[in-house]
Amino acid sequence: MKKLTCIICPNGCVLDVGSADGGIKVSGNLCPKGEAYARAEVISPKRTISSSIRVIGGDSEIVSVRLDRAVPKDMIFPVMDAIRRAHASAPVHIGDVLIHDVAGTGADVIAIEDIS
Amino acid sequence: MAEYKDAVIIGGGPAGLAAAIALDKLGVHDIVILEREKELGGILRQCIHDGFGLQRFGRSLSGPEYARIFIDEVIERGICFHTDTAVISLSPDRHVKAVSPSGLIEYDAGAVILAVGCKERSRGSIMIPGERPSGVFTAGSAQAYMNLYNRFPGHEAIILGSGDIGLIMARRLTLEGVHVKAVFEILDHPNGLERNIAQCLDDYGIPLFLNHTVTDIHGNSRLEGVTVCKVDDCLRPVKETAEFHSCDTLILSVGLRPDAALLDGAGIMIDPRTGGAVVDEHFMTSVPGIFTSGNGLHVHDLADFASLESEHLAVSAAGFLKDGLHNEMDVDVSCGNGVGHIVPQKIHSADGFSLSLRASSVMDDAVLRISQSGKDILRKKIRRVRPSEMLMVDIAGGLVSPDGNVEVEFI
Numbered sequence: 001m002k003k004l005t006c007i008i009c010p011n012g013c014v015l016d017v018g019s020a021d022g023g024i025k026v027s028g029n030l031c032p033k034g035e036a037y038a039r040a041e042v043i044s045p046k047r048t049i050s051s052s053i054r055v056i057g058g059d060s061e062i063v064s065v066r067l068d069r070a071v072p073k074d075m076i077f078p079v080m081d082a083i084r085r086a087h088a089s090a091p092v093h094i095g096d097v098l099i100h101d102v103a104g105t106g107a108d109v110i111a112i113e114d115i116s
Numbered sequence: 117m118a119e120y121k122d123a124v125i126i127g128g129g130p131a132g133l134a135a136a137i138a139l140d141k142l143g144v145h146d147i148v149i150l151e152r153e154k155e156l157g158g159i160l161r162q163c164i165h166d167g168f169g170l171q172r173f174g175r176s177l178s179g180p181e182y183a184r185i186f187i188d189e190v191i192e193r194g195i196c197f198h199t200d201t202a203v204i205s206l207s208p209d210r211h212v213k214a215v216s217p218s219g220l221i222e223y224d225a226g227a228v229i230l231a232v233g234c235k236e237r238s239r240g241s242i243m244i245p246g247e248r249p250s251g252v253f254t255a256g257s258a259q260a261y262m263n264l265y266n267r268f269p270g271h272e273a274i275i276l277g278s279g280d281i282g283l284i285m286a287r288r289l290t291l292e293g294v295h296v297k298a299v300f301e302i303l304d305h306p307n308g309l310e311r312n313i314a315q316c317l318d319d320y321g322i323p324l325f326l327n328h329t330v331t332d333i334h335g336n337s338r339l340e341g342v343t344v345c346k347v348d349d350c351l352r353p354v355k356e357t358a359e360f361h362s363c364d365t366l367i368l369s370v371g372l373r374p375d376a377a378l379l380d381g382a383g384i385m386i387d388p389r390t391g392g393a394v395v396d397e398h399f400m401t402s403v404p405g406i407f408t409s410g411n412g413l414h415v416h417d418l419a420d421f422a423s424l425e426s427e428h429l430a431v432s433a434a435g436f437l438k439d440g441l442h443n444e445m446d447v448d449v450s451c452g453n454g455v456g457h458i459v460p461q462k463i464h465s466a467d468g469f470s471l472s473l474r475a476s477s478v479m480d481d482a483v484l485r486i487s488q489s490g491k492d493i494l495r496k497k498i499r500r501v502r503p504s505e506m507l508m509v510d511i512a513g514g515l516v517s518p519d520g521n522v523e524v525e526f527i
Contacts, residue, residue, distance in 0.1 A: 051176055051291060
């Protein structure tokens with residue numbers, strides 16, 4: 001039996017995860033997303049992150065970015081390395097893909113604001 | 117000469133933007149938003165983490181993307197707004213003075229909507245003694261340095277307080293290569309949401325020490341370290357437990373309070389519990405025609421709740437503009453056992469409304485009782501009660517009578 005805090009929404013359900021009949025059993029979740037989260041967390045935990053990327057020739061030095069989908073937890077720092085090395089040229093528009101398939105994870109790094 | 121506007125909205129964050137859009141939808145078009153920063157969006161501009169909009173939009177957005185939805189709608193609707201414009205005074209007769217790049221501007225407003233947001237408590241407000249080196253930041257200012265201005269606060273950080281912004285910053289600093297040594301919390305429970313403890317601290321192996329606080333700050337020009345003590349049941353530091361921790365950065369995440377700067381001048385009654393205005397179920401302050409919502413009224417957990425609250429406010433403000441003041445009763449709402457603060461603090465009509473409250477302590481399987489003169493209005497069983505999680509309860513119309521206080525308590 002393992003205790004997890006669901007991070008999907010602000011309810012923050014405390015989930016009990018155990019094995020039963022050769023499968024994974026989840027309790028304590030208020031919604032089905034909690035069960036899916038607990039299963040993923042036991043098999044292959046995933047996270048999204050936000051950061052910023054340097055901008056050349058813009059009215060701000062940086063543009064805020066996020067991943068468009070969650071990546072395996074152990075890929076967070078390789079993803080951060082790629083983000084740190086990257087730069088973008090102004091103008092940047094919200095939703096622009098600034099790094100495609102970052103660190104081979106299949107996730108894109110997208111701009112979350114406009115920089116002119 | 118002051119210009120007349122049906123509504124002047126002070127603040128262009130999620131609360132102000134949502135109020136403006138809702139008023140416009142209700143047919144109140146002669147309105148203006150005044151924002152002191154260079155862009156609309158409020159604090160969301162620097163909240164680059166995701167998790168916004170789950171309630172309203174059913175998806176997880178970053179702060180700037182969430183703000184953008186509202187900003188785009190404001191622009192689409194042609195709602196007037198001025199940025200770089202700071203309101204310097206508000207009078208009880210709804211005269212608004214602001215400084216802007218084009219000089220002093222003045223409005224006479226049919227209704228004023230205060231959507232001014234909140235302020236962080238600082239080193240001064242919690243009175244940490246010691247030297248005064250650089251390297252001591254509130255979590256929000258460290259967040260602004262990093263996310264808006266690309267400036268790093270330091271290399272080795274300690275975080276005091278477990279508020280959500282402090283937790284978010286623990287992760288942000290770690291991702292950018294800053295060594296976050298620990299988070300210390302004076303209370304026996306975390307101040308932030310459980311999910312932020314999990315995804316911002318546990319994920320990165322950052323330890324959280326409850327019942328601990330910083331008692332001294334060391335360093336001449338730059339911070340060199342802090343003294344940390346355990347605290348006893350009365351939150352008094354236990355001297356024998358003092359330990360020195362080296363760091364060049366101390367991040368304070370020790371609470372938020374509504375920005376009350378404009379309230380005094382307008383003669384608006386303040387609730388010492390929330391630090392914001394006393395309002396009725398229509399979000400009207402003690403001064404007729406002046407309304408308030410969002411973090412400037414009481415600090416919310418989620419931007420979604422602040423924007424929804426402002427949409428309720430807009431309905432009341434539009435009603436006031438059309439029909440004037442109609443108070444049918446004057447009932448106080450009082451905080452009983454286990455209740456830290458409550459909004460609204462006054463009830464002036466038999467209309468249904470939503471009650472927002474924060475508990476003062478951690479409780480499991482508690483029963484919330486709302487009563488008037490000993491008679492139950494509502495009882496609700498709540499599985500998990502945390503001071504870090506705002507509770508909202510809907511009260512149907514016609515349940516409150518003109519006689520006696522409404523008492524809210526946990527039993």
